[in-house]
Amino acid sequence: MANEKVHDVVVWSDKYKTGIKLIDKQHHTLVDLTNQLYLACRAGDDVLAVVFQDAMHKMVDYVRHHFTAELILLDKINYPDYQNHKRMHDDLIRDILNAAKEFNEGKKLTPNNFTRTLEDWVFGHIAVYDKMYAAYAADQKRKGVLSDKVLMEIETAIDDEGK
Numbered sequence: 001m002a003n004e005k006v007h008d009v010v011v012w013s014d015k016y017k018t019g020i021k022l023i024d025k026q027h028h029t030l031v032d033l034t035n036q037l038y039l040a041c042r043a044g045d046d047v048l049a050v051v052f053q054d055a056m057h058k059m060v061d062y063v064r065h066h067f068t069a070e071l072i073l074l075d076k077i078n079y080p081d082y083q084n085h086k087r088m089h090d091d092l093i094r095d096i097l098n099a100a101k102e103f104n105e106g107k108k109l110t111p112n113n114f115t116r117t118l119e120d121w122v123f124g125h126i127a128v129y130d131k132m133y134a135a136y137a138a139d140q141k142r143k144g145v146l147s148d149k150v151l152m153e154i155e156t157a158i159d160d161e162g163k
């Protein structure tokens with residue numbers, strides 16, 4: 001569909017910015033993967049199943065990888081709301097997997113709707129809840145409890161672990 005509108009595609013916005021390099025890098029990857037999902041929606045019927053499933057699996061895998069990295073970070077910086085944040089991730093993953101399962105079974109969601117739902121969940125979470133720990137990290141830095149150097153060491157360790 002060449003006439004697909006631009007607003008169907010996720011555009012990076014500063015409202016997603018946490019100021020934590022590793023997380024912002026991973027969130028950028030989530031934007032890319034979501035856009036690939038949208039692109040996959042445009043595939044012709046004959047290849048849609050394969051292309052879309054592939055993009056969907058990549059997205060779901062990456063969301064998991066990213067959530068794991070995020071929780072390691074939150075643990076290391078002693079984020080007080082860690083348990084709540086973890087619960088939200090667990091709920092999001094469960095919802096995403098359920099939606100993927102429903103999609104695979106009965107196609108209740110069209111690829112486009114599936115992608116939009118995924119986008120809403122993930123980016124809604126980032127824009128609100130990830131910003132909260134970003135504010136906490138910034139506050140800890142202001143108070144001198146957390147330094148850029150330590151934060152960078154934590155990020156590098158997590159990044160290396162995930163490779």
Ligand SMILES: [Fe+2]
Pocket residue numbers: 070085089125129130
């Ligand atoms: Fe998160």
